[in-house]
Amino acid sequence: MDVMNFFNALNAVIWHNWMLYAVLGTGVLFTIWSGFCQYRALTHGVAITRGKYDDKDDPGAISHFQALSAALSATVGLGNIGGVALAISLGGPGAVFWMWVVGLCGMAVKLTEVTLTMLYRNTDDPRNPHGGPMMVVDQGVPARWPKLRPAGKVFAVIFSISVIISAITGGNLFQAWNVGDVTESYFGVPAWMCGLALAVAAGLVIIGGIQRIGQVASRLVPFMVVLYFFGCITVLGLSYEQIPESFALILRGAFSSLEGTGAFIGGTAGAAFIFGMKRALFSSEAGQGSSPIAHSAARTDEPVREGIVAALEPFIDTLVVCTLTALVILSTGQWKRGPEAEFPAGPDVVAAETAGSWTIAESTAPERAGGDWAGGESVFMVAVADYNPETDNELHKISGDIELGADGLATIRWQSIESSVAPVLRDSGLYVSYEGATMTARALDSAIPGLGKWLVSLAVWLFAFSTIISWSYYAEQAVWFLGARKVGLMVYKICYCLLALVATLGWLRTDAELDTVTTLGTGLMLVVNMPIMWLFGWQAMRAYKEYIRRFTSGRMDRGQGAPSLDDLIRSRG
Numbered sequence: 001m002d003v004m005n006f007f008n009a010l011n012a013v014i015w016h017n018w019m020l021y022a023v024l025g026t027g028v029l030f031t032i033w034s035g036f037c038q039y040r041a042l043t044h045g046v047a048i049t050r051g052k053y054d055d056k057d058d059p060g061a062i063s064h065f066q067a068l069s070a071a072l073s074a075t076v077g078l079g080n081i082g083g084v085a086l087a088i089s090l091g092g093p094g095a096v097f098w099m100w101v102v103g104l105c106g107m108a109v110k111l112t113e114v115t116l117t118m119l120y121r122n123t124d125d126p127r128n129p130h131g132g133p134m135m136v137v138d139q140g141v142p143a144r145w146p147k148l149r150p151a152g153k154v155f156a157v158i159f160s161i162s163v164i165i166s167a168i169t170g171g172n173l174f175q176a177w178n179v180g181d182v183t184e185s186y187f188g189v190p191a192w193m194c195g196l197a198l199a200v201a202a203g204l205v206i207i208g209g210i211q212r213i214g215q216v217a218s219r220l221v222p223f224m225v226v227l228y229f230f231g232c233i234t235v236l237g238l239s240y241e242q243i244p245e246s247f248a249l250i251l252r253g254a255f256s257s258l259e260g261t262g263a264f265i266g267g268t269a270g271a272a273f274i275f276g277m278k279r280a281l282f283s284s285e286a287g288q289g290s291s292p293i294a295h296s297a298a299r300t301d302e303p304v305r306e307g308i309v310a311a312l313e314p315f316i317d318t319l320v321v322c323t324l325t326a327l328v329i330l331s332t333g334q335w336k337r338g339p340e341a342e343f344p345a346g347p348d349v350v351a352a353e354t355a356g357s358w359t360i361a362e363s364t365a366p367e368r369a370g371g372d373w374a375g376g377e378s379v380f381m382v383a384v385a386d387y388n389p390e391t392d393n394e395l396h397k398i399s400g401d402i403e404l405g406a407d408g409l410a411t412i413r414w415q416s417i418e419s420s421v422a423p424v425l426r427d428s429g430l431y432v433s434y435e436g437a438t439m440t441a442r443a444l445d446s447a448i449p450g451l452g453k454w455l456v457s458l459a460v461w462l463f464a465f466s467t468i469i470s471w472s473y474y475a476e477q478a479v480w481f482l483g484a485r486k487v488g489l490m491v492y493k494i495c496y497c498l499l500a501l502v503a504t505l506g507w508l509r510t511d512a513e514l515d516t517v518t519t520l521g522t523g524l525m526l527v528v529n530m531p532i533m534w535l536f537g538w539q540a541m542r543a544y545k546e547y548i549r550r551f552t553s554g555r556m557d558r559g560q561g562a563p564s565l566d567d568l569i570r571s572r573g
Contacts, residue, residue: 027105092267094253106286131296171471
């Protein structure tokens, strides 16, 4: 069986609609149970993050601010640039609405899972703690059900393995692939060179452990978020008249089908729900169990306090950064862009080798508007064929790749689609496939020429690098739990860094393949972590309510003066 087909088969099981409903329902449950903890996160959580409750004598390796930065460096990444673009291209503007829903509910999920991890973290070495859902189930099951100790251990091992798989796919491969794709598209630098650079840079940070990751993240995350924020705001300021219509598209697309136009071939409310939920879950990692591993290193003696800080992650990641990306793409019209080339006469659609499959006869590429074909570009034409349930119409994409001959002549080698009737090309337009972060860059460029090239290229590098180093720590803790120590951990770190190079060697080519690989890692962690939250979430809620009672009644230290920004970043004081 082909590897991608195998991954697709697994995703079909993991990402059945019941999983999305389960995550959303869990978020609603803990939102109500906690008394809408989102409010506490946006008020008290900000004060904690600002350092008003930091105490250098508390157990832990990094400050609240550094822990939040380390966790955000894993969540604020290519999912915010490339993932949002993928969701809109596959599910339509309505996908953004479901990102918002997941973001709000995800705040309660994050608070719960991080509080649980803090309750069960290992502080035998106060300056090098260990924690994560694997430790929750490993210790929690035998504490309540002693006879089920072996089952708890098995569950913990399964979660640890899923962390490693997720780190390899979404935490590393997805990031490096986008860096290579964007850099090669704009600057002509071979993708593998980008992967090599990422591998070396990540290795220099990863070897230093969580302290170095926290120090790098606390400097990198604020800078890259502010940089990206002002870049997007500038573009939105130029297309402000389209912002109301963009919000209207988001709301309409969330609950009804949208017709295909230009490069967008249509989308149903169901497709918007599925792709919006998946992208938001991948971006914010709510319920995935990854962020608790970073937060378990925080310096605090109040478990709930770090849970409240963690609840800020989905708000920053999804409701702020992802929304900015979506508005830029929608307001500039890149999601429904026109063709970049036109055939003088439409090429012939012919039967493919497989029965019931159709393709386009190998064609000479028409002249490209605004430049020449470089070779290697992915392109597509829109055809009318069988009913397409994902778009609620009869439109399909027939994809192909540009190939340059020795004489410099550009030809297109087409792929095939399945249809019981012969497809008919909708028009003679040839569209270039701008996938992931490249679409976001095109949207920025369409407003301010050159902005996308530089802003997205820089953001992609920063976001990808920060995500890679944080996910390396997540997988490192999983490897540690599985028994690896000094030599084993060093071998793991070397292999993990090399994956950034592997991702840029050309085996990932399309948005569908990219979505398949990243979705697999996210799904595996969700499948394992959600039952842990259902079994032990009541402990987090009990601790949270007791903490809030002490806080509101004045029985808790109200904190100190906030440290200087430099002391906050350096974790001094």
